[in-house]
Amino acid sequence: MDAVAAQKDTVGLPEPCARVPVEHADFIRQVLDRIGDKWTLMVVASLHGGLMRYKDLQSSIPGISQRMLSRTLSQLHQDGLVTRTAYAEVPPRVEYALTPLGASLNDIVASLIDWAADHHEEIRRHRAGTGAADAS
């Protein structure tokens, strides 16, 4: 019945929720825009083990192209999340690694990946039949 709405009305946000919901959405927006692209989190996740070279990263991330890897790496470097060490030697070698800042993000990324690993089946089940009988 209609009693479901009795638990809490005033759908706005009159409560003193200390969280940062959407009021300060500006920097959330910025962070989301940065990490919300197709590869950033993958690269960060790949870097969790330590130093990695350009080609190793590319090998590590199946479908990524040079362009996307370079772009992502540049953004990450610009934002101070990864370090870039270039050895201007005969065989060019460039190594990337997470900065402490990047590592802190990686911690959350790891949580996200963990969550994905833990719930992707459930999501797929729901996607097949949204709370209803199986459709396939």
Add this chain to the structure above:
Amino acid sequence: MDAVAAQKDTVGLPEPCARVPVEHADFIRQVLDRIGDKWTLMVVASLHGGLMRYKDLQSSIPGISQRMLSRTLSQLHQDGLVTRTAYAEVPPRVEYALTPLGASLNDIVASLIDWAADHHEEIRRHRAGTGAADAS
């Protein structure tokens, strides 16, 4: 001969890291594709307080359009992350809320927002001058 033969090892991850890096990238990919859009995390974050109606959500998330809100909500509902309760009455009222699954994701989203709030200044500093002092 050059030292190209060195690529036989270390491209993968020789360490016994129990994490799920990029080997099972398929479902990570799926989850990232879903939450990696422009609004999903914002909507989830907005729903953290409990039940919310369509219009309230729209008011809560500044720049979102009907299309994007509907889309995002549909995806979320399809994936079983939010519940949709429609009262097909004279004044159409539809309420959305996070499911336990959605709430578990919201926990990570909260961490992400917290991280963003905590480090966005640092990121901006780096973006202004990448590791070096700004001269301009």
Add this chain to the structure above:
DNA sequence: CAGTATCCATACAGATACTG
């Protein structure tokens, strides 16, 4: 109020080719 459908702009992303 809630939501969908259409049209349109752009940003994202991939393939290729080229350079250091």
Add this chain to the structure above:
DNA sequence: CAGTATCTGTATGGATACTG
């Protein structure tokens, strides 16, 4: 090996109009 430039396709996302 590492990385950039160009060209192009596609998905994302926004404005508007319309329906239940």
